[in-house]
Amino acid sequence: xxxxxxxxxxxxxxxxPYFTLQPxxxxxxxxxxxxxxxxxxxxxxxxxxxxxxxxxxxxxxxxIIGRSLTHEAREAFLSALVADGRAEWMDKGHRxxxxxxxxxQEWAEILVQFARDNGLEDGVVTMEEIxxxxxxxxxxxxxxxxxxxxxxxxxxxxKGKLVVFKGxxxxxxxxxxSL
Amino acid sequence: xxxxxxxxxxxxxSGRPVLQRNEIECFYLSSVDLISEDEPTTIPFPNLKSGxxxxxxxxxxxxxxxxxxxxxGAFAVPLAAISHIFSHKKSIKSMFASPRIRFQxxxxxxxxxxxxxxxxxxxxxxxxxKGDCDAFLTKFWENWRARAWEDDGPAPGxxxxxxxxxxxxxxxxxxxxxxxxxxxxxxxxxxxxxKEQEMWESTDKSLQDAFQDLNALMxxxxxxxxxxxxxxxxxxxxxxxxxxxxxxxxxxxxxEMQDWLLSVGIISPVTKESAGAMYHQQLSRQLADFVKVPxxxxxxxxxxxxxxxxxxxxxxxxxxxxxxxxxxxxLWEKFDVPVVLRKxxxxxxxxxxxxxxxxxxFTKIKVLVMKPDTLRAGISASDAxxxxxxxxxxxxxxxxxxxxxxxxxxxxxxxxxxxYINLFTExxxxxxxxxxxxxxxxxxxxxxxxxx
Numbered sequence: 001x002x003x004x005x006x007x008x009x010x011x012x013x014x015x016x017p018y019f020t021l022q023p024x025x026x027x028x029x030x031x032x033x034x035x036x037x038x039x040x041x042x043x044x045x046x047x048x049x050x051x052x053x054x055x056x057x058x059x060x061x062x063x064i065i066g067r068s069l070t071h072e073a074r075e076a077f078l079s080a081l082v083a084d085g086r087a088e089w090m091d092k093g094h095r096x097x098x099x100x101x102x103x104x105q106e107w108a109e110i111l112v113q114f115a116r117d118n119g120l121e122d123g124v125v126t127m128e129e130i131x132x133x134x135x136x137x138x139x140x141x142x143x144x145x146x147x148x149x150x151x152x153x154x155x156x157x158x159k160g161k162l163v164v165f166k167g168x169x170x171x172x173x174x175x176x177x178s179l
Numbered sequence: 180x181x182x183x184x185x186x187x188x189x190x191x192x193s194g195r196p197v198l199q200r201n202e203i204e205c206f207y208l209s210s211v212d213l214i215s216e217d218e219p220t221t222i223p224f225p226n227l228k229s230g231x232x233x234x235x236x237x238x239x240x241x242x243x244x245x246x247x248x249x250x251x252g253a254f255a256v257p258l259a260a261i262s263h264i265f266s267h268k269k270s271i272k273s274m275f276a277s278p279r280i281r282f283q284x285x286x287x288x289x290x291x292x293x294x295x296x297x298x299x300x301x302x303x304x305x306x307x308x309k310g311d312c313d314a315f316l317t318k319f320w321e322n323w324r325a326r327a328w329e330d331d332g333p334a335p336g337x338x339x340x341x342x343x344x345x346x347x348x349x350x351x352x353x354x355x356x357x358x359x360x361x362x363x364x365x366x367x368x369x370x371x372x373x374k375e376q377e378m379w380e381s382t383d384k385s386l387q388d389a390f391q392d393l394n395a396l397m398x399x400x401x402x403x404x405x406x407x408x409x410x411x412x413x414x415x416x417x418x419x420x421x422x423x424x425x426x427x428x429x430x431x432x433x434x435e436m437q438d439w440l441l442s443v444g445i446i447s448p449v450t451k452e453s454a455g456a457m458y459h460q461q462l463s464r465q466l467a468d469f470v471k472v473p474x475x476x477x478x479x480x481x482x483x484x485x486x487x488x489x490x491x492x493x494x495x496x497x498x499x500x501x502x503x504x505x506x507x508x509x510l511w512e513k514f515d516v517p518v519v520l521r522k523x524x525x526x527x528x529x530x531x532x533x534x535x536x537x538x539x540x541f542t543k544i545k546v547l548v549m550k551p552d553t554l555r556a557g558i559s560a561s562d563a564x565x566x567x568x569x570x571x572x573x574x575x576x577x578x579x580x581x582x583x584x585x586x587x588x589x590x591x592x593x594x595x596x597x598x599y600i601n602l603f604t605e606x607x608x609x610x611x612x613x614x615x616x617x618x619x620x621x622x623x624x625x626x627x628x629x630x631x
Contacts, residue, residue: 008612011620012606014627015623016592016599017588017590019590020589022588022589022603024583024585026585031603037608037611038611066592066593067590
């Protein structure tokens with residue numbers, strides 16, 4: 001079984017046509033589906049939040065069979081994820097893509113669960129602690145992308161579940177829950 | 180006596196005949212008798228024996244030899260007065276006797292030779308000397324037919340029967356060295372210059388005449404084109420106003436009209452609506468016959484462009500245009516021929532046998548791509564061409580067809596344009612790692628993991 005780091009690659013990753021954008025409609029649909037699933041899987045397990053199209057994303061090349069996705073193909077598959085609500089373009093030029101293997105709403109729910117799990121219903125906690133603190137170790141929140149965190153917090157703030165306050169610097173930014 | 184009968188010929192001091200304007204000498208015969216074998220009592224034809232006979236463009240001149248004593252002088256028979264020349268009948272008798280040429284002269288009531296006379300006499304030329312009788316006769320006919328004297332305009336005195344002895348003062352100088360009054364014309368540089376001048380003038384005149392003809396031709400051509408246009412319009416309007424061509428006769432004449440237009444080089448405007456002009460029908464059948472051999476050689480499918488080249492090369496002349504070819508092929512639907520024109524999605528047009536089955540080809544392709552080698556490396560168009568027995572371009576069309584049917588997938592890379600069996604259909608969406616024990620996916624996995 002081939003691996004990409006710790007990630008187990010499926011057999012079809014060695015199938016050359018997988019790396020060529022298929023013109024026939026039915027075939028294309030299946031191909032896009034497989035790529036969407038693979039990308040999300042990989043990003044979730046490897047904690048990848050952002051994919052840069054012009055950067056070397058290991059999933060987009062297979063040196064064993066000597067194939068890699070063209071720019072057009074990469075954009076096509078990521079756009080499909082965006083259409084599904086599983087990704088967002090970070091710029092107009094479609095150079096960077098934010099991957100949401102959890103939707104923002106799902107992240108918000110995870111935060112609420114995190115607060116409950118750690119008795120922080122009325123507590124205060126810094127962003128730093130949410131992302132890298134001891135409580136978040138081993139959870140999905142560990143190493144969460146700042147942008148995604150901010151978005152999730154915003155949703156919760158709008159619902160009145162917490163308040164975001166800024167400290168003297170970004171490191172001091174914190175959250176006061178009121179669940 | 181003979182002076183009134185045949186007009187005399189003026190001779191120069193050295194015995195050369197004085198020619199009329201534009202008269203040209205054509206043939207000489209020596210030792211010639213000019214007589215009449217008719218009843219001598221009725222017609223006083225002179226008995227001209229043993230003289231020099233000169234055939235010119237305008238006359239037959241008989242000039243007596245100075246040695247013969249009987250009749251001296253020179254006489255002329257104007258070709259205009261000849262009403263008939265008899266053909267030379269060869270018989271046993273004529274082999275031993277001197278050749279004779281007979282012709283019929285017309286005469287006025289009072290016996291003068293004339294072009295419009297009511298009486299006639301048959302004269303005979305007897306060739307007693309060495310001379311090519313047949314050649315003379317041919318030239319005699321030619322000159323008589325050519326009627327060169329009519330081109331000269333009102334010639335002095337030929338119809339009235341008066342002699343040619345004195346040309347009127349207004350007559351222009353004749354060609355040749357001798358001028359009309361018998362004096363030698365100026366030769367030398369002046370003569371040459373004058374000749375040049377005359378030549379230019381005549382060329383100029385004939386050019387003008389030619390251009391007159393050309394203008395006449397062009398005006399006729401314009402009429403022709405207008406006529407053809409009218410017919411075309413009529414055909415067009417006829418076909419649109421009567422969509423139900425129940426009248427067979429009308430259809431028949433319309434087809435004739437189209438054929439006629441086509442033969443004149445004008446493309447029929449109604450080929451699409453009607454059954455098709457005869458030309459295209461014939462061409463269509465001819466093409467169907469021709470195509471059999473190349474099809475067999477190429478494995479049942481040939482590119483249309485190749486057929487175009489082959490067909491025209493075989494025809495040699497009367498090449499057909501690409502349009503003609505397309506029309507001929509499209510007519511095949513109407514006949515019972517074993518070939519069809521087919522257009523692939525890519526736009527490539529081919530001719531293939533009706534019996535050709537796409538399913539058969541796809542089966543062959545499927546077998547080919549399931550082989551271990553091709554499971555690992557896929558196939559290119561040239562690989563397929565070898566197996567299918569067709570041209571690589573045709574093989575590519577087949578592969579693309581198979582791809583559009585979901586049988587194959589493409590792989591484009593630095594290695595080229597290759598095709599693999601379609602695995603996408605075999606992969607489970609819900610379990611990306613699942614490979615069922617039997618099936619194409621399993622076979623592929625095995626082939627790719629086997630030691631090479």
